[in-house]
Amino acid sequence: MHAPLSKCEPAPFFNFIKEGSLFQQAIGYNCSQLQSLNLGWCEEVGDAGETSLAYGCHDLHALDLCGCVLITDESVIALANNCLHLTSLDLYYCRNITDRAMYALAHIRVKNRNQMWDGVKTGDEDEDGLMSLNISQCTALTPPAVQALCDSFPALHTCPGRHSLIISGCLNPTSIPCECAFQAHHEVNTLTHHAY
Numbered sequence: 001m002h003a004p005l006s007k008c009e010p011a012p013f014f015n016f017i018k019e020g021s022l023f024q025q026a027i028g029y030n031c032s033q034l035q036s037l038n039l040g041w042c043e044e045v046g047d048a049g050e051t052s053l054a055y056g057c058h059d060l061h062a063l064d065l066c067g068c069v070l071i072t073d074e075s076v077i078a079l080a081n082n083c084l085h086l087t088s089l090d091l092y093y094c095r096n097i098t099d100r101a102m103y104a105l106a107h108i109r110v111k112n113r114n115q116m117w118d119g120v121k122t123g124d125e126d127e128d129g130l131m132s133l134n135i136s137q138c139t140a141l142t143p144p145a146v147q148a149l150c151d152s153f154p155a156l157h158t159c160p161g162r163h164s165l166i167i168s169g170c171l172n173p174t175s176i177p178c179e180c181a182f183q184a185h186h187e188v189n190t191l192t193h194h195a196y
Contacts, residue, residue: 021044021045021046021047021048021049021050021052022049023049024039024045024048024049024050024052024053025048025049025052025053027052027053027056027057028049028052028053028054028055028056028057029052029056030056031056031057032056032057032058032059033057033059034057034059034060035059035060035061035062036060036061036062036063037053037057037060037062037063037064038064039063039064039065039068040064040065040066040067040068040090041066041067041068042067042068043067043068043069043070044070045065045068045070045071046068046070046071046075047070047071047072047074047075050065050068050071050074050075050078050079051074051075051078054075054078054079054081054082054083055078055082057083058082058083058084058085059083059085060079060083060085060086061085061086061087061088062086062087062088062089063079063083063086063088063089063090064090065089065090065091065094066090066091066092066093066094066134067092067093067094068094069093069094069095069096070096071091071094071096071097072096072097072101073096073097073098073100073101073104076091076097076101076104076105077100077101077104079105080101080104080105080107080108081104083108084108086108086130087128087129087130087131087132088130088131088132088133089105089130089132089133089134090132090133090134091133091134091135091138092134092135092136092137092138092166093136093137093138094138095137095138095139095140096140097135097138097140097141098140098141098145099140099141099142099144099145102135102141102145102146102148102149103145103148103149105130105133105149105152106148106149106151106152106153107152108129108130108152109129109130109152109153110152128155129152129153129155130149130152130153130155130156131153131155131156131164132156132164132165133149133156133164133165133166134166135165135166135167135170136166136167136168136169136170137168137169137170138170139169139170141167141170141171143171143172143175143176146165146167146171146176147176147177149165150165150176157180158173158176158177159180161180162180
């Protein structure tokens with residue numbers, strides 16, 4: 001016997017193996033406190049359900065959409081506009097994702113910065129932003145769009161030591177230099193300058 005969705009309010013985590021957009025819509029309408037959701041490899045998941053989820057679950061922190069081949073930019077844009085606490089997003093093999101989605105995600109940081117002053121008053125601020133993103137096999141992405149995302153979220157790294165931005169199969173890792181590369185280059189230049 002399944003519990004009615006109205007009972008899911010206090011539940012912080014769900015893991016669904018195979019459900020479609022109608023189920024996502026129900027979650028979006030009834031589970032406003034949802035923080036983590038794994039819909040990986042649910043082939044029936046599409047934009048209609050995902051946008052409902054984004055509109056209803058504003059406190060979402062982690063979302064796994066890997067292998068959800070029907071997902072497009074519309075879903076990611078809805079997440080960017082409505083889920084300002086998103087820290088982890090898995091879009092592996094979502095091949096309909098384009099630069100438009102990356103620029104929308106980069107805009108989350110701008111929205112969070114603008115709302116930070118409100119957070120000072122209410123104590124409801126989230127300074128970390130996106131810290132983990134998997135866009136492997138998202139073949140429609142270009143380096144400038146992904147770089148804009150990295151510039152907005154310094155916690156995203158392509159370097160082997162931190163590897164929080166996974167781009168294999170879509171971009172050359174050297175085409176997206178992370179903050180570590182800039183810091184290492186700056187440190188080498190500083191050491192070279194002081195040596196003379």
